[in-house]
Amino acid sequence: MRSRLLGIAGGVVVALVSCTACVGASAPAHRQTSSAGAPLRLEVADAPTVRAGADGDLWPNCWASDGALYAAYGDGKGFGGAPSDIGVTRITGTPETGLHGTNLAQGNELGQVWSGAGYTRKPTGMACVGNRKYLAIEDLAPDFNKAPASTIASSTDGVHWKWDTTKPMFSGGVFTTVMFLDYGKADREAPGDYVYAYGLDGNWRDSYSHVVPDPTQLFLARVPRNAVQDRAKWEFYQGSSRGKPVWGSAIADKRPVLTDTRRSPQGNSVISQGGIVYVPALRTYVYTSWSENTFEFYAAPQPWGPWRHTNSVDFGAYPWTTAKFGGYGLSLPSKFIAPNGRTAWLQSNVCPCAPAGMSDYDFSLRTVRLVGSVR
Template identity: 55%
Template sequence: MATVSAAALAGCTSTPVPQAGPSAVVESNAFFREAAVSESIEAIAGGDGDLWPNCWADDGSIYAAHGDGRGFGADFADIGVNVITGDDPESLAGETLAAGDAVGTVWSGENFNRKPTGMLCVDGDLYLAVQDLRLDFNEAPAASISKSEDKGRTWTWDPSAPMFDGHVFTTVFFLDYGKNSERAPDDYVYAYGLDNNWRDSFDNSVPDPVDLYLARVPKSSVQDRSSWEFFAGTEGADPRWSADIDDRVAVLHDDRLLYPEGDGGDATTVGGADLSVISQGSVVYNAPLDRYIYTSWTELTFEFYEAPTPWGPFELFLSKDFGPYPWSLEKHGGYGTTIPSKFISDDGREMWLQANVCPCAPAGMSVYDFALRRLTVER
C-alpha cells in the first residue's frame, strides 16, 4: 500500500495528491491510522439501476432510490424508489415501490431527466432529493425534495417550482444519523449540497464542483424552502447559519485534479483528463467512532474524508485508485458512493460501501445493481 501526504482542509485550497498506485493512505490524517476499501463488490442485493442513495427506516428496512433502470421491478424508469430487506449485506432482497412521475418532476426540459441524490428517514417519514440532470450527465440546474408518509409507495412535492435552481445547491444528500435519524443531536435535518453538477462536468459546460456545502432545516419543515439555513462559517467553535444561500461557506474545498492531461488521463476514461474529486456521495455519522464520513469519487478513484462535526474540518484519509479502463470483476471502482448506516459495525471499524459501474462506460464490465464492498478503518 503506497503512502502519500496531502492536505484537504475545510475552507482552503488543497494540495495535489499524486497518483501512487492502487491505494494511498494519507499520512497527514491524524484520526485514522489505517484505512482500506475492497477492490471489488462483495455483496449484491440485485436490482437494476445506479446511484441508490439510501436510508435506514424505523421499520428496520433500507429504502433506496435508483436511477435509469428497472429497480427490482419490470419497468424501466429514470428514477424509482425501493425497499431492501435483510439483516446483513449477504442476505438482501428488494421490491420497487414507486417510479417516474409518481416520484418527482423534471423542471428543466426535454434534455434532462430525474436522478435521486439523497434519502432520509425521520419520524417515520421518507424524504427523497430529486435532481434534474442533463441527459449527458454534465449539468444539474435544479432540484426538489419529495416526501412519503407511507414508506415509499406515494410521494408528494410542490409541483409549482423546484426548491433549488440556478445550478446552486442542486445535488442534495442528507446527513445519515442512523435508523430513523435516531442519532441526530437536535430537531434539525442536515443536508449537503454541490453546485453546478453531481461530479466533474466532462464537457466543462458548467464549473466542476470543488466545494461541499451544508444546510439545516427543522425536521418538521424539510419541504419548506424558506425554513432552510446554510452554514456560513464559525464563531469560535460554534457554527453560524444564514437564511441567505449566498452567505454559505464550504465545509470542504478540494480542487485536486487527478489523471492530469498529458499523463495519459485523456485516453483512459469517458471523462478524459483532470478529474475533479468532489462528487455526489454520502455523509454518514459513524457513532462508535464519533466521526462523520464523506464518501466521494472520480471516474477512476474513491476519495474518503472524515470530520469531527457536520461542518468539518473534513480531511482526506484514503484515496483509492483503480487505474484506467478496462476494469475487471476482480478490481473496479464506481460512482454514487454511499455508506448504509445499517451495516456499520458495533465498533465502527467496518462499513459497507455502495457504488456502481455503468454498462454505458468503456470499463469492460458493469455493476449496475445495489452492490456493496467493505471499507475498514483503524485508529
C-alpha cells in the first residue's frame, strides 16, 4: 500500500473494562529481559532476515490443506508480471529452507470496486477452510484514509475466484477491514463449526485526515463454515453474559472485544489492520497490530478475550536504517510457528513512498520469540 505511514501513550480498555495498569507495560520488547514468572510478551528482531523476492505489501495469508501458504498483496507485482492494486500468490517452502512464490490471480479476477472512482482494492484477511480459500477485500480511498466497503471472495484453487457482484458484504465503513482468525493448516484447530473474523470500522489504520474516526476498537464476528459468503448468516459479538459470549445478527449491536485508545508519539492510533492467530501449544490468541513506529502485541485466552496488551516494540522516529525498522500490516503466519509455540516469524512492510529513509516492500519475515507465561 503505497501510503505515508507513521507511528505510544494513553489508556487501554480490554473487553470494555479499563486497564490503566497496561499503560506502564509499553516499553520496547528488545530492551527488556524476561523471567519465568513474567506475563507473555513478544520479542522481535530489529529487522527481517528472510525475504521471498516479491513486490507488494500487506500480505494477509493462510496455511492451506496442500501445505502451501496463500498470501495476498496490495499495490505491486507480486512474484512478477504487471502491477496491480491487488493479487493472490502461493508460497512454498519455509524461512529456513527458502521461499518460492507464484502469482495466481490479480485485479478484476479477485473482486470489484464498490465506492467509485479513485478507490482501489486492498486485501485485509485470508482464511483457508478445508479445501477452500477466502479473501477479504476492502475499498480504500485514494489517500488511504477511508475504507467504506468490503466483500469476501472464495476459491478452491487460488486462481478462480467468486463473489457476490451485486453488492458488498459490508458497507458504510462498518466492519469493513475484515481479518480472519488464523486457526492453522486448513483451519483444523478451530473449535466447532464456525469461522471467526475480526473487523475494524472506518479505516484500516489511523485516518490522518480525520475524515473518519481513527480505529480504536476491535470487533469480532462468526459465521458457519459452510456459509462464509452468506452475509445473513454472520453473527457479531454483543458482549458476554455469565462469562459466555453473546452473539447476534444485528451489526449495529456489535460490541468491541478490545478497545485501545493510546496514541503514538506522532499522535497515531495503535489499533490497525494486522493479524490474529491461535497458538495451540500456548492455548492463546495473539493479535499483531502497529502504529508503524511501534509494533503492538495483544494476547487472549479466547477469541472474545479478555484481551491484554502484552507489549510494544518502539523503533523510534524516522529516518530508519536497514538494520532496525518497524512497519505495517503485521501477521504471524501459522505455518511458521514452532510446535512449542515459542518461536515464530513476523511479516511486515515499509513502503518506498514513506519518508523512512529505506523501504521493505516484500513478503518479509523477522524472527519472534514468545516469552513468559500465558496465564
